[in-house]
Amino acid sequence: MIIKNEHSAVSPYLKDASNFPGSSADAVVIPETTEELVAFLKDNDQPVTLSGARTGLTASGIPLSGLVVSLEKFRQLEGPDAQGKLRCGPAVRLREIQEHLKGSGWFYPPNPTEALASVGGTVATNASGSRSYKWGATRNYIEELEIVLVDGRRATVRRGQSTRDPLVFDDGSRIVFPEIGYTSPDCKNAAGFFVRPGMDWLDLFVGSDGTLCLFTRIQLKLLPDPADFLSGILFFKTEEACWDLVEALRSSDEEHIRPCALEYFDRYSLSRLKTEFPTLPSFAQAALFFEQDVPDEDAFDAFLESWYEFLESREVDLDASWFSQSPADLEKFHEFRHRVPLIINEENSRNNRMKMGTDMAVPDSRFQDMMRYYRATLEEAGMPYVVFGHIGDNHLHINLMPPANQRERALAVYDRLVTWILQNGGTVSAEHGIGKIKKDYYRRMVGAETLDQLIQIKRCFDPRGLLGQGNLF
Ligand SMILES: Cc1cc2nc3c(=O)[nH]c(=O)nc-3n(C[C@H](O)[C@H](O)[C@H](O)COP(=O)(O)OP(=O)(O)OC[C@H]3O[C@@H](n4cnc5c(N)ncnc54)[C@H](O)[C@@H]3O)c2cc1C
The missing domain is CATH 3.40.462.10 (FAD-linked oxidases, C-terminal domain)
Known part of the structure; x- marks a missing residue:
């Protein structure tokens, strides 16, 4: 595992495309494997902000204090298989996926304008692009995620695993989805946690703005390439x-x-x-x-x-x-x-x-x-x-x-x-997420009572509030 703490090595991780001021971190931690990441998290009690490619526009990948974790070494890319499934590490860039798929007969529809974004970042923000008009946002193309909680617990979450059932981790512990009355609006929307009765666990993690877990492996669903x-x-x-x-x-x-x-x-x-x-x-x-x-x-x-x-x-x-x-x-x-x-x-x-x-x-x-x-x-x-x-x-x-x-x-x-x-029944974020810079608008959108309910979800995964501090809430 690489740990960088000189100012010149940390400073590139303090800025994204939002130009957010006031960021700070003591060090950047760069694990090379999931095992290293898990071992580090089990011993850690400092705030952790996960950094992707830092093309974000809401400062959600930018730390206020503590440590930055970067999964930049997680760059494996396997497939597509005969069913059009592509497995990748979170640090793979969208442009690399597009290049990799050329001539394969398969197509990954989400096309945010910024092709340098990492897949991990696009999952965390449920990114969408010009073609989402027809094909929808990233959420529709996520088949499986390996997730690690900030306390080091780990689980593989697949499409079809419903929040009506508990989520079970590698150590046998479970999380039960809390009873809440809120339902996400029925339009293009990337503001805060996605919540629908009986939804899949995957749908909660997609668009969670770096606040619930770290994605260490991602399986994407592809479509046949248009001619x-x-x-x-x-x-x-x-x-x-x-x-x-x-x-x-x-x-x-x-x-x-x-x-x-x-x-x-x-x-x-x-x-x-x-x-x-x-x-x-x-x-x-x-x-x-x-x-x-x-x-x-x-x-x-x-x-x-x-x-x-x-x-x-x-x-x-x-x-x-x-x-x-x-x-x-x-x-x-x-x-x-x-x-x-x-x-x-x-x-x-x-x-x-x-x-x-x-x-x-x-x-x-x-x-x-x-x-x-x-x-x-x-x-x-x-x-x-x-x-x-x-x-x-x-x-x-x-x-x-x-x-x-x-x-x-x-x-x-x-x-x-x-x-x-x-x-007029709209949303304050349809694509970039809330991060650190749109929290006031988010509060206005959902109201104080709903916000308290959404914070209960966060507490199930991160009771110490260490991950993605300053995002959403
Ligand atoms: C010129 C420009 C155009 C853009 N156009 C679009 C557009 O069309 N559509 C769109 O949706 N966005 C757009 N964006 C915004 C940005 O590209 C997206 O938000 C993108 O998804 C961010 O990805 P990233 O890898 O840079 O993540 P970062 O900015 O580094 O981080 C974003 C969030 O993802 C979390 N994260 C990163 N990796 C992981 C991981 N492995 N596990 C868990 N959480 C993780 C971070 O903690 C943070 O909360 C644009 C940005 C720019 C600069």
Whole structure:
């Protein structure tokens, strides 16, 4: 086991993509095997924060004190087997999985924009991406987890093991799921513990924000690889034209119009992309990235024709829009999407500004109202902002980018947006989790009484409160 305690070796573990200030740790512990990890935890009584690839946006992998545990040596990758099961260590990056699966005939649908994230981190945050519009978030693809509790107990948890039965550990001890009245909202949601009557234990651990256990081995479920993707970036003269198209696509019953991704860019996102993508049309007030999976190659032209016909009658500038002609185009479009949060994060870092980004979603019925409320509120605020993201799921990321002397005002704007979202049946986090920076919003979302019930779950697994201190509660 490697233990690093010099400042220069610890400091890279004190920062993630949130720019959260106030992190601190005495040392970083890097076990090489599960046995080493277990032996260390059995003797440990200091706070432990588990670090993944530190691409998180809520500081949940960043320590406030005590020790960082990094499972960066857990990098095994086996499979896929004939049933499409892939076994991997938590430190394997998403990009490595994508590379590994090329030509295998199998496909791992969750595609968070940040492909450098570790599988362990994406399980802990139940990460999702552009294709979650069709295929859902990470939770749907977790078949088995080896978990280790912060006291060193260990268990293998499989799909189908219900929380109606106790969870049994290697030493014979058991945890019984506490009786609680709360049920997680029925929309895209990554805020806090997932709770449904009779759910599987796996569903509790996925999305637990580094607070319940450490994942040391992960088994993923894969899908058969689509033969191809039809993809494009559509440009609009007005924002409303784009919003209307999204609703039309969602309600279409045409068999070839079943997009797996619908991603939005407002005019401020586009103005930031213009330098790197100079052919971007200057009239564009909004853009929509779509992807349509094509199950077999012979069907490609039929899909293309249907999309063209569908779009011809809408207010989209087809001549100026971009359509993929090759795998290189597909990659370019993904890069176009990926660059927006990166440019914003770089801009924030340059200005020493903590990220102030929303991650909220509402049910479909509130979509147009939400878009109009966002625009009116943000324009009235009179400070720089950018809106982009998963418009198909009514899940947009608003980034407020105030000058240093307007931070308090920006927080007040954020607060107004939260109030509206909660009044309209939404969630304060649909994808990044709560971590350390959205706890107040989480409390508002679930209420004090429910929060007490959720803390009971945490106590079953970690009564001393050592793991992931400062996350969620
Ligand atoms: C440019 C950019 C774009 C992004 N786009 C998306 C997106 O589209 N969708 C999305 O969902 N997220 C997105 N994110 C956020 C981030 O990539 C995800 O939250 C990701 O899941 C974090 O993974 P990580 O390995 O970096 O984990 P970290 O940030 O290191 O940690 C995140 C959490 O996971 C826990 N953890 C890590 N490893 C383990 C383990 N082995 N066992 C138990 N807990 C563990 C940590 O303790 C922490 O609570 C983006 C981030 C950036 C910077």
